[in-house]
Amino acid sequence: MKTIExxxxxxELFTQTNVQNNLSVPQLVEKILYxxxxxxxxxxxxQATTGKYTGRSPNDKFIVKDETxxxxxxWGPVNQxxxxxxxxxxxxxxxNHLKTKEELFVFKGxxxxxxKYRLPIQVINEYAWHNLFARQLFxxxxxxxxxxxxxxxxxxxxPTFKADPTIDGTNSEAFVIxxxxxxxxxxxxxxxxxxIKKSIFSxxxxxxxxxxxxxxxxxxxxxxEGDVALFFGLSGTGKTTLSADPYRRLIGDDEHGWxxxxxxxxxxxxxxxxxxxxxxxxxxxxxxxxxxxxxxNVKLDDNSRLPDFDDTSLTxxxxxxxxxxxxxNIVSPSVAGHPNTIIFLTADASGTLPPISKLTKAQAMxxxxxxYTSKLAGTERxxxxxxxxxxxxxxxxxxxxxxxxxxxxxxxxIDQFNSNVFLINTGWTGGSYGVGERIKLSYTRAMVHAAxxxxxxxxxxxxxxxxxxxxxxxxxxxxxxxxxxxxxWTDQAxxxxxxxxxxxxxxxxxxxxxxxxxxxxxxxxLYQPH
Numbered sequence: 355m356k357t358i359e360x361x362x363x364x365x366e367l368f369t370q371t372n373v374q375n376n377l378s379v380p381q382l383v384e385k386i387l388y389x390x391x392x393x394x395x396x397x398x399x400x401q402a403t404t405g406k407y408t409g410r411s412p413n414d415k416f417i418v419k420d421e422t423x424x425x426x427x428x429w430g431p432v433n434q435x436x437x438x439x440x441x442x443x444x445x446x447x448x449x450n451h452l453k454t455k456e457e458l459f460v461f462k463g464x465x466x467x468x469x470k471y472r473l474p475i476q477v478i479n480e481y482a483w484h485n486l487f488a489r490q491l492f493x494x495x496x497x498x499x500x501x502x503x504x505x506x507x508x509x510x511x512x513p514t515f516k517a518d519p520t521i522d523g524t525n526s527e528a529f530v531i532x533x534x535x536x537x538x539x540x541x542x543x544x545x546x547x548x549x550i551k552k553s554i555f556s557x558x559x560x561x562x563x564x565x566x567x568x569x570x571x572x573x574x575x576x577x578x579e580g581d582v583a584l585f586f587g588l589s590g591t592g593k594t595t596l597s598a599d600p601y602r603r604l605i606g607d608d609e610h611g612w613x614x615x616x617x618x619x620x621x622x623x624x625x626x627x628x629x630x631x632x633x634x635x636x637x638x639x640x641x642x643x644x645x646x647x648x649x650x651n652v653k654l655d656d657n658s659r660l661p662d663f664d665d666t667s668l669t670x671x672x673x674x675x676x677x678x679x680x681x682x683n684i685v686s687p688s689v690a691g692h693p694n695t696i697i698f699l700t701a702d703a704s705g706t707l708p709p710i711s712k713l714t715k716a717q718a719m720x721x722x723x724x725x726y727t728s729k730l731a732g733t734e735r736x737x738x739x740x741x742x743x744x745x746x747x748x749x750x751x752x753x754x755x756x757x758x759x760x761x762x763x764x765x766x767x768i769d770q771f772n773s774n775v776f777l778i779n780t781g782w783t784g785g786s787y788g789v790g791e792r793i794k795l796s797y798t799r800a801m802v803h804a805a806x807x808x809x810x811x812x813x814x815x816x817x818x819x820x821x822x823x824x825x826x827x828x829x830x831x832x833x834x835x836x837x838x839x840x841x842x843w844t845d846q847a848x849x850x851x852x853x854x855x856x857x858x859x860x861x862x863x864x865x866x867x868x869x870x871x872x873x874x875x876x877x878x879x880l881y882q883p884h
Contacts, residue, residue: 385482398645440523459485467688468618476505493622541830572751573597574605587699618689642680703740706853708727711823716877736856800831822880
């Protein structure tokens with residue numbers, strides 16, 4: 355099979371079908387409304403729904419196992435192998451399916467804001483609203499950059515093509531298949547736009563480390579003095595919310611590379627969770643949702659067309675996609691220096707992890723490898739309430755390489771640039787999920803501010819008896835009792851049980867990192883299960 359640049363199938367597709375190349379935002383909005391793919395909201399954004407697939411479908415993601423990548427990919431439940439022959443058959447079926455469409459939409463742009471390391475991409479969409487999503491999420495080219503644009507990777511998205519698992523070798527009607535050899539990502543059977551975004555992130559997580567660049571699932575911003583901060587965390591832990599700070603300029607909200615020159619955004623937009631979104635709590639995100647933005651699975655008032663961000667009847671994973679330019683305080687282009695502060699975010703549903711801890715280098719490596727959080731409802735199909743999960747490097751679903759590749763690179767960079775590292779819990783306090791309550795966003799913001807301003811570098815700390823973490827006894831703007839989890843619980847026996855249960859899960863999970871040094875292994879919870 356030939357590569358995408360030479361493929362007669364794609365050439366034929368482009369000659370037989372009415373292909374709309376790099377339409378402007380108004381043109382795409384007109385197409386969406388004309389084709390009845392979505393509706394216009396009172397804010398000017400487009401609203402679309404995605405049917406039964408309202409989140410990523412990890413069981414339907416595959417990587418083609420061929421001679422180019424077999425020895426590099428960390429094969430397993432996350433990176434499921436699929437035969438090249440299976441991919442080729444599906445590819446031809448999808449192309450033939452798309453030939454029957456009256457028109458297709460193509461976006462040509464880039465992944466990577468640093469021109470030295472960026473990847474030219476093209477996204478071929480069956481839906482106009484998916485193409486608007488791609489245009490707003492990736493880096494939009496200037497006219498002169500389109501003249502010599504040659505795609506290094508192509509996404510082909512055909513939501514209305516449903517696979518037959520018994521014939522096509524998939525696990526369901528939906529599929530996301532990455533071929534590193536042919537530089538194609540094939541998506542079918544799902545209307546969830548997030549698959550387009552995350553598939554590009556997955557390939558960048560394969561390509562960048564091979565060029566000595568650490569790819570990271572994190573948000574990033576920069577202060578007035580040029581100090582850079584990274585926020586690692588899985589979906590729902592607060593990366594987007596906490597990096598959108600009126601006193602700091604946003605580099606990006608989700609995906610970055612750390613090169614020898616510093617940090618750069620992989621994307622050109624934001625894909626923010628908007629459950630319970632309000633102008634009061636998150637003004638930057640709220641006000642960014644305007645003309646050209648895409649609201650995904652957000653319910654609207656039938657008459658006013660105002661979005662109801664509290665309505666979760668379609669899914670808790672409601673989303674807004676918008677370009678970075680819709681945020682007032684941004685770095686443009688999205689590149690900055692080396693990070694001074696690194697923050698690991700977790701949403702602990704057990705209510706026992708401290709709201710903020712200062713980590714040693716060994717603890718930083720332990721918690722980066724652990725990647726603990728509680729998977730929140732809606733981020734994946736079938737998740738209806740928080741579940742304790744460990745996602746290596748806070749991004750295991752998108753990491754094709756062996757996890758130690760990323761962890762080793764991060765450790766080296768923390769050493770080289772003397773970055774301060776903190777673990778911040780944005781989850782529950784006063785009890786576990788269902789008993790306690792979510793830590794107030796205002797408290798979390800105060801903790802983040804104190805960490806970034808260096809106010810916690812010399813503050814007195816107390817060692818958590820279960821987790822061995824150094825917890826500040828005072829943070830400006832936060833009640834002292836909130837900082838010590840057991841002080842917020844009325845039932846101390848219940849606290850002890852939950853804390854030790856979580857510590858045990860940490861130890862059990864870390865057994866898979868047998869190659870980790872003794873220093874890193876001992877940096878985990880002090881409590882040892884009997």
